[in-house]
Amino acid sequence: MAKLDDTDRQLLMLLQEDDRQALAVLSEKIGVAVSTINDRIKRLVRTGMISGFHxxxxxxxxxxxxxxxxxxxxxNPKVEAIFLERVKASPDVLECHHITGAWNYLLKVRVGTTRDLERFLTETIKAVDGVERTETLITLSTTKETWSVRV
Amino acid sequence: MAKLDDTDRQLLMLLQEDDRQALAVLSEKIGVAVSTINDRIKRLVRTGMISGFHxxxxxxxxxxxxxxxxxxxxxNPKVEAIFLERVKASPDVLECHHITGAWNYLLKVRVGTTRDLERFLTETIKAVDGVERTETLITLSTTKETWSVRV
DNA sequence: CAGGAATTTCGGAAGTCTTACGGAATTAAG
DNA sequence: CTTAATTCCGTAAGACTTCCGAAATTCCTG
Structure with a gap:
């Protein structure tokens, strides 16, 4: 966890909102030379602070x-390995988290229709031998969904 | 929901993995002219298919x-408006979904430590008058966390 | 606190990449 | 089958990124 100065922080904030701003624009907003902006971005990527542009x-x-x-x-703890393999391979699964509480895992899944969801549940999840229970929470609406973190 | 041809689909797949590939590279991978790639990206943005670059x-x-x-x-249904306002304003909250089931809302929250989480719960969530119950699931590890969807 | 090494910043030159454009080609409509 | 509309493509202009060496700053050590 390398340390960030104020320029890095501003840069990260701007880039996670929009990574296609020209270096000249970023330079203007932050107040350092264009070539410095370039150096900083390169470094943030090299050090792993920025993991990608999407x-x-x-x-x-x-x-x-x-x-x-x-x-x-x-x-049965043997279930986990097979479950994770399936989940990683499924394009319907956006996220897979090992969580505390009454359940083992939490998945975030995006599909077209309830029919697709049903198919996903039967063919991907319940098809894993040993999976005992699932509970599905349908999202009715999303108020906020950002990838921007405080930095 | 405009219709996509195969070029659009390939382009979307490539860009959601890495939006910084040069047009010439994308052109090479997909097999259409550089200027066509440019046209397509512009259109995908204009039509709202691509909502941003992050x-x-x-x-x-x-x-x-x-x-x-x-x-x-x-x-009390009056709680919702105030709750959403708080949640939208908090940089700790990455996502906020209205969900089916026993609970009203599901939040995805990222903070530094359990101490920050405690502060978030007391100062942001429980501080909303009328909030009755919360249940927090801590993520022990994340196996998958992608923003790429099947297209 | 001074001296020196290492890192960072900067402007500009060079090179790469994106953009805009018009004509050809393809697709859609009548 | 003809015409209109859209899409595709190559090219040239312009914008942007990258690289460089020198100056400035920061960091370390004695």
């Missing part, structure tokens, strides 16, 4: 209208 | 070591 796709624009959180549990 | 920051690299999901509920 276009964000509007899910509804491509027919992914259903967002769900699925909690999964099992009792 | 640098992704490695959370642990900047000391955000704690990820939690918090479920919140209340019975």
């Amino acid at each position: 276009a964000r796709i509007a899910p509804e624009a491509i027919g992914l209208d259903l967002l769900a959180f699925i909690m999964v549990s099992w009792s | 640098a992704r920051i490695a959370p642990e690299a900047i000391g955000l070591d704690l990820l939690a999901f918090i479920m919140v509920s209340w019975s």
